[in-house]
Amino acid sequence: MKHFLDINKTEVADLRGMIDSAKAMKNARNGRPKGALDDDLPLKDHMVALIFEKPSTRTRVSFDVGVRQMGGQTMVLSGSELQLGHGETVADTAKVLSRYVDLIMIRTFEEATLLEMAENATVPVINGLTNRTHPCQIMADILTFEERNGPIAGKKVVWSGDGNNVFASFAHAAGQFGFDLTFTGPQTLDPEAVFIEEARAKGVKVEIERDPVKAVQGADLVVTDTWVSMHDAVSTRERRHNQLRPYQVNEELMRHAADDALFMHCLPAHRNEEATDAVMDGPASVIFDEAENRLHAQKAVMKWCLS
Ligand code: CP
Ligand code: NVA
Secondary structure, eight states, X not given: OOOBOOGGGSOHHHHHHHHHHHHHHHHHHTTOXXXXXXXXXXXXXXXXXXXXXXXXXXXXHHHHHXXXXXXXXXXXXXTTTXXXXXXXXXXXXXXXXXXXXXXXXXEOSOHHHHHHHHHHOSSOEEEOOOSSOOHHHHHHHHHHHHHHHSOOTTOEEEEESXXXXXXHHHHHHHHHHTOEEEEESOGGGXXXXXXXXXXXXXXXXXXXXXXXXXXXXXXXXXXXXXXXXXXXXXXXXXXXXXXXXXXXBOHHHHTTSOTTOEEEEOSOOOBTTTBOHHHHTSTTBOHHHHHHHHHHHHHHHHHHHTO
């Protein structure tokens, strides 16, 4: 079963194949209306369940549009509407859904839910974000970087802020795509050590640097994300803000990056908190390309899952 659960669990050749296939599918659409079908219809006669236990704009719309462009049909389900949200087990849900649909995408809280879904489903399962990782986002980000500035291998990526689920998938990608990664943020919000160690074991340089100015020296890509994720307790907001304020991505910080450095944010953003308007709407920013590329990257992921 070809599940897409995480970037570190997917073979390098398959990941590269998906990025290439995403580029090709994007180019092939060549300015067609967004509702137009692709020439080949890899999801023709396929039914896809999109399950959301957390809110979403990009993941929800891009998966739905992507399936339809590839000739398939979708069903968007919220966790609370399913019996899953009322005590039915993940395993039973997975087995039942597998009788109706050909592919399951799930956005959930605990990683254990995603893994249990994958273990029990008899159709491929895609990770649409958990508290721990967000692989589809980083596939879109790799595509975005490469279409602007060429191969990401050997480049320096700097993450400024919270060591969260999106950072974790960047760390997975560093090991698989071969780029260096620096984390800058407060020690209290460091990423899990396993993400850093695993990437290092694959031969890439992964550093933790508390000084954001030192961290971004020569960066080819600067990335940040919200200071309070969907799974973080609201009661931690003030403490997080106080600790993360020095790591805001603003024009002064961007000046220390490489001249052609890009800025990324997976969105949704809290403007003028983790990043200023000047950076988000500035010349280095590729935030809306990232959002668009969710569509193309996920189409490639789905095609791979069903191939
Ligand atoms: N970046 C991202 O996953 O956005 P949504 O929460 O809107 O899906
Ligand atoms: N880190 C954020 C990403 C949202 C797409 C969250 O988990 O809420």
